[in-house]
Amino acid sequence: MTSLGLAWRTTKRYRVRAVLAVIGVAIIGALLFDMLLLSRGLLDSFADLLSSSGFDIRIVGSEGVPIVRFPIDGSTRLAADLRALPEVRDVVLIRVERATAQVNGRTPRDVTLVGTTQTGGGPWTIVKGTNLPSASSSSDRCPMLIARRLAAALGVVPGSVVDLSVRPAGIASALPAIACRAVGVVNFAFAATDEDSVATTMIALQDALGLAAEAPRAKAGQLQAADADLVLVASRPAVGSAAAVRAIERLRPDLRVYSNEDVIAQFNQNGFAYFRQISLVLSSLTMTFAFLLVATLLTVSVNQRLGEIAALRALGIRRARIASMLLWESALLVGGGGLLALPLGGLLALALDHILRQMPGLPERLHFFVFNWRAVTTHLVVFGMTAAAAAAYPVWLTARLPIAETLRREVVG
């Protein structure tokens, strides 16, 4: 009989303890797997979110990427200058305002109003209706995209009219509401879970800001429109974002220019540090924990079977085969638990992700636990090493087992 066969028979004979050990390893392994997913999950998810917009450079007027952005002076002119740069492929202006949305005179709701020059697609997914029309092709005064959750709450469908006022609810303002027509119901990539968002054109936003009389001229490019607080730039693939960032910094040294890589590096250094630390600490702890417990189980189990092992040795079974059998026993316990840990870890990751995504202000599409094959490989390698390490002491114990003395003590005694 092979070593694996012997190990399998032993495991079957002590099935209760084996099942409990596999369950324990599976649960601890699930936690380890989740920590491996967490170690890069948020970063990968964030990178994916940034790249989904199709733009690789962000320009803001103030330090870092703060919660409150200040408008960039002369952003329309800036956009024209940027488009003239050979390193730049596309430019989009964005401005975010707090506003209220009201349908048919019902209670107004606070919303985040995004004005953008991006048409025909953007950081959103169309659920119903169409995209924002281009400024030249539309006769709509205020075409609007509305978040799915908000649309459902307000009973808005494509074609519905929504009154938008640039002011938070409960605050008196002389700015008149403008009637916007919903052209599409969308999922916004960057919107927080609890955030109600709408998007419209920069011209319409300018209109909502009370610059209605100037809007036609702004549309014609004769007048500076409302300043954007964020400018998105797509660099030419042949040039790359680093060269484009340098060119933009030369053009406007007073602005803060970040490539997606810069933003991710900054996020990795600041916002993500906690999760990287907790992932490292918990991964180390769970593996130490699993090693100690499996090693203890195997050692206690071997101690209980010393007479049996001595008898096998007396029958002529070699030390190497006994050692191999113990290694297989360890591999069956740790391997079985490790494999079960993958689906279990997946389910646990969903639950933990749900908890962490309740953090205020997080984009709905951001996830903390993101599946990647590197985590699976690391998980399997670490478990293999744990199985080998956990079997080391019991193997050493049996290798130096005095056969006759053990038989006399365990069997005759």
Place this chain on the structure above:
Amino acid sequence: MIGRALRATLIALFLGAAAATAADSPSSAQPPGVLLSRQLAARARVSVGDVVTLAVDANGTRGMMVRVAGIYEPTPDPMRFTAQRLEAHMHLPDLVALVADSADPAARELASAINVKLIDPHDAGPFASELAARAPGVIVRPTSRTRDDDPFAVLDRFHVAISAVTVVGATAFLLALMVIRAEERRDTIAILRLIGISRRSLLTAVAIEGLLIAVMGAIFGVIVAVATESLVNRVFQARYDTALVFVRVTLPIAVRSIAIALPLGLAAGIGASWPLLRGQILSLFRR
């Protein structure tokens, strides 16, 4: 604008510190005082009483001589514990004199934020609404957080969930060990039952044993946590150069750990021995 200028100022500070100290010529007017964070003072190698140059950029543009009046430990901020706290505090008029554009008279009136302490903190909401109505464009935010928008409340739930998973895994292992232990005593239990000791008495003995193991294990765990608390804090404080306390073993946490461990130990002890206690005596002798 002031925030950006301040950053540049701080960069200029440590570049120009040595030169400025050498240039500490007698002056009739005392230079304005400035407080430096411990980290910045260490980086710039300046100490209390030194006179240094603060400037709006690394080239020393619009520099100002200031005297280091004190060095402070920045208030630990869990939201920014990885950030390098290269900071300085100075009187607002001194900062405005340093960074304001002389060609723009309005620049001297510019501040990036105003902190307001209300007589009644519960008025924060109405106050914010009223101020926003009176001063359009001003962003008013309460500094206190509710439970709903506190990221640490979410982290707390995350930690509790991880703890729960760990406890379940540990319980499975504990049960496996107790099963092995019960198997080891199979013959002893059989003999005890043969000589007339009741199942109830044996069950009570097993329960007490499980309870004792759980109590000892929980107390040992709390001792390990208390003993390593300082080590963990020192490692992370040194790693991030902060005074933030990362781990604090409090009495409620210790009590909660023991309260969870006791029933689990008890249940594991009884659960592992139950198959032996409920069976026929002869089956214990494998007959």
